[in-house]
Amino acid sequence: MKSKKLFEEIGNINENLIEQAAFKSDDKTKNRAIWYRWASFAACFVLIASVVAVIIPLIESNNIPNIFSVEESSTNESNEKEKGLSKEDDENSFQNSEKEDITSNDNMADPSQNSDQEESTKENDGINNLIFVNEVNSISNAANEFPPDCYEEVWSWDEVLSYYGKNIKPTYIPDNLFKISNDTDIELTMRGDGTLYCDVVDFLYREKSEDDVFMQMTPTISISISKMNFFGDMIIDFKTEKKVSNIKNIEVMIGCEENNYGDEKYDAYIAVFNYDNVYYRVYGSNISLDEFIKTISGCIE
Amino acid sequence: MDDSKIIELYFERSEKAIEETQAKYDKLCVCIANNILNNEEDAKECCNDTYLKVWNTIPPLRPASLYAYISKVVRNTALHKYEYYHAQKRNNEFDMLLSELEECFNTSDNIEVIIDNSVISNAISEFLYSIKNEARNIFIQRYYYSESIRNLCNHYGMSKSKIESMLHRTRIKLKEYLEKEGISL
Numbered sequence: 001m002k003s004k005k006l007f008e009e010i011g012n013i014n015e016n017l018i019e020q021a022a023f024k025s026d027d028k029t030k031n032r033a034i035w036y037r038w039a040s041f042a043a044c045f046v047l048i049a050s051v052v053a054v055i056i057p058l059i060e061s062n063n064i065p066n067i068f069s070v071e072e073s074s075t076n077e078s079n080e081k082e083k084g085l086s087k088e089d090d091e092n093s094f095q096n097s098e099k100e101d102i103t104s105n106d107n108m109a110d111p112s113q114n115s116d117q118e119e120s121t122k123e124n125d126g127i128n129n130l131i132f133v134n135e136v137n138s139i140s141n142a143a144n145e146f147p148p149d150c151y152e153e154v155w156s157w158d159e160v161l162s163y164y165g166k167n168i169k170p171t172y173i174p175d176n177l178f179k180i181s182n183d184t185d186i187e188l189t190m191r192g193d194g195t196l197y198c199d200v201v202d203f204l205y206r207e208k209s210e211d212d213v214f215m216q217m218t219p220t221i222s223i224s225i226s227k228m229n230f231f232g233d234m235i236i237d238f239k240t241e242k243k244v245s246n247i248k249n250i251e252v253m254i255g256c257e258e259n260n261y262g263d264e265k266y267d268a269y270i271a272v273f274n275y276d277n278v279y280y281r282v283y284g285s286n287i288s289l290d291e292f293i294k295t296i297s298g299c300i301e
Numbered sequence: 302m303d304d305s306k307i308i309e310l311y312f313e314r315s316e317k318a319i320e321e322t323q324a325k326y327d328k329l330c331v332c333i334a335n336n337i338l339n340n341e342e343d344a345k346e347c348c349n350d351t352y353l354k355v356w357n358t359i360p361p362l363r364p365a366s367l368y369a370y371i372s373k374v375v376r377n378t379a380l381h382k383y384e385y386y387h388a389q390k391r392n393n394e395f396d397m398l399l400s401e402l403e404e405c406f407n408t409s410d411n412i413e414v415i416i417d418n419s420v421i422s423n424a425i426s427e428f429l430y431s432i433k434n435e436a437r438n439i440f441i442q443r444y445y446y447s448e449s450i451r452n453l454c455n456h457y458g459m460s461k462s463k464i465e466s467m468l469h470r471t472r473i474k475l476k477e478y479l480e481k482e483g484i485s486l
Contacts, residue, residue, distance in 0.1 A: 003402035004380075010444045011376050012422035014367035017429055021441035022329075022368070023448075023456060139451060146469045181458050189466045198466055204458020224460035234461060260341075268455075285455065 001292050122248035131293060135255035136270070139236050149192025154185045160201055164278060168201065168225050172298025174291045176220055177205035200226045217266060219286040221295055226279045236270070247293065248300045254292075259285075275300050303369040311359040319352050321373065324325075329368070330375045336447035337379040337395050338386070347382055351375040378447070394449055400443065404472040405479065421484055428478040432471065439464060440471045 088288040161167065169183070181204040189198035207219040236255055245252045259266050268285040269292045280299050284292040302321045309316035330351055334344035351374045362368035383395065429437045439457065442448040448456075453464050477486075 002406055003399040004478075006402045007399060007444065008377075008380070009421045010425060010441075011380075012419070013429065013445065014426040015366045017426060017437070017441055018369045018372060018445060019366060020462070021438040021445070023442070023446075146466055148473075150466065150470070152466070152470065187463075189463070198462045200460040200462050202459045202463060206458075220455060220457065220458075222458040226460070275392055281460070283455065288463055 036241050093197040115176045129248065129293075131289075132245050132254065133269070133289065134242050134253070134255045135239040136255040137237040139234055139270070141255060146189070147191050147197060150189050150197055151154060151192070152187045153190045154187055156185065157183055160186050163199065164201075164225070164227065166276065166278075168278065169294060170203065170223055170298040171301050172297070173205050173221060174219070174287060176207050177219060177287075180204040180206050196228075198226075200224050200229050217264060221282065221284045221287060221292075223283075223295075223299065224281040227277065229279050244257050245271075247273075247296055250300050252296060254296075256289075271296050273300075308359060308363060308367060311356065312363075319356060322352060322355065322367075323348075325332065325412075326368070326371050329372060333372060333375050333446055334379040336383075337376070337383050339394065343382060343386065344379070348375060349377050354378065362439065373387045373448070376447075398443065398447060401468065404469070405476045406485070413467060421479075424479060424482050424484055430474055436467055436471050439467055443468055449482070453473065 074141045142220060153267060155163075173179075183203070186201055188200075191197045192229050201224070203223040203225075205221045238255065242253065244252050245300055250273055257268050257270070259268055266286050268283065269289065269291070270284075271280075271282045271286075273296070274278050280296075282292070282296055282299065284295065302325065303427055306320045307318040310321060318468075325371065331344050334347040334351075335341060338344050341381075351371065354374050355371060358374075362370075368476060389407055405410070429440065435457070439453060442453055442456075443450075450464055453459075454461050455463065459467075
């Protein structure tokens with residue numbers, strides 16, 4: 001009852017505070033979202049047409065490369081690989097799958113088995129890989145208890161780089177997105193005894209807008225990076241059996257979730273992987289799958 | 302249409318006032334109501350109730366900010382509906398939000414001190430002005446607009462752990478502030 005009372009009292013805070021904190025939208029943003037949607041349709045059409053143009057001659061010559069299998073792969077070859085990759089299917093969260101040694105080659109489809117794929121990879125700057133997009137039913141929060149005495153500490157970018165031991169900035173971000181996050185002073189959460197509790201570093205890229213951002217419909221990519229992993233903070237419920245993608249020899253779990261915002265719908269992609277003992281979580285909304293894959297690829301350099 | 306013109310329409314008792322309000326603020330209303338009720342149909346019904354309440358209260362009321370006024374009305378309406386529906390339709394996300402707020406007071410304290418509501422909300426406002434912009438906006442988005450942690454992560458480009466860590470620290474600071482001001486809920 002007390003928390004409900006406090007919630008009610010927060011409802012009476014100063015009106016300026018309410019307006020300042022608002023995520024505002026306007027017609028310009030809406031129009032841009034509609035425009036973007038049509039552009040995405042056009043881009044998808046061109047992509048599908050290109051894939052069909054390449055695949056049909058290959059089918060005719062009985063030489064089907066195992067590349068770019070979006071949603072479900074229909075080839076027997078892929079299904080055989082999926083069986084080998086499905087040992088984590090009983091797990092419900094990306095978090096759990098991250099605990100596996102996902103860089104192990106034992107369960108991984110070998111991208112070099114087909115010479116056509118190698119050629120294709122070169123031609124497409126390394127983005128043509130085995131891609132599965134798992135349909136996400138829901139993403140829910142898991143409880144996350146913080147130490148009562150935790151506090152924030154600001155680290156310089158050099159300190160962060162020294163901690164991670166490598167450059168953790170993505171090398172590819174879609175042209176229409178711009179960096180929003182601050183990478184000069186990084187706030188990390190420390191325990192009361194001065195040890196690091198949460199080492200997550202976030203990068204945010206978003207389409208520019210003169211107005212305040214209407215977050216759901218604006219093309220956005222956010223990348224979270226951690227050596228300690230993400231504390232099991234998200235539970236992903238898949239509609240179907242999970243399948244693991246392979247990008248640049250790294251196993252990547254990719255999910256797609258259809259979201260509603262009012263009467264509008266938008267897709268969001270989420271990917272989790274471990275590269276070089278660092279955990280990555282990439283989230284992209286209102287962007288094409290192609291750009292999303294390129295962004296993941298840009299984290300694996 | 303400009304808010305002041307919409308308010309004038311209410312004073313003229315023109316039904317166009319509701320049309321204009323709906324055109325401008327329906328998305329905001331649906332969003333806040335849905336964050337609390339987690340049901341689109343209930344949220345739309347809640348919005349219709351909100352427009353009726355706004356129609357019945359303006360005039361005599363002349364809100365300085367129509368945006369803030371409407372958001373408050375829809376929030377209160379949704380909260381009452383949530384209490385009504387609570388037994389049948391639980392919203393785990395909103396329950397979680399309320400449980401988070403328990404950190405802002407001492408749960409072992411059984412003494413209920415009756416304090417004028419405006420004193421509490423003024424103290425909360427003063428506290429919010431005293432903290433960093435980002436922490437303030439995230440706190441208001443979470444506990445005023447009832448925005449989900451996921452949406453906050455998406456908007457601010459922060460991981461869930463970071464958003465929760467920031468909210469946790471703000472709640473503890475608010476608790477200390479309220480205690481210092483001698484306010485007990």
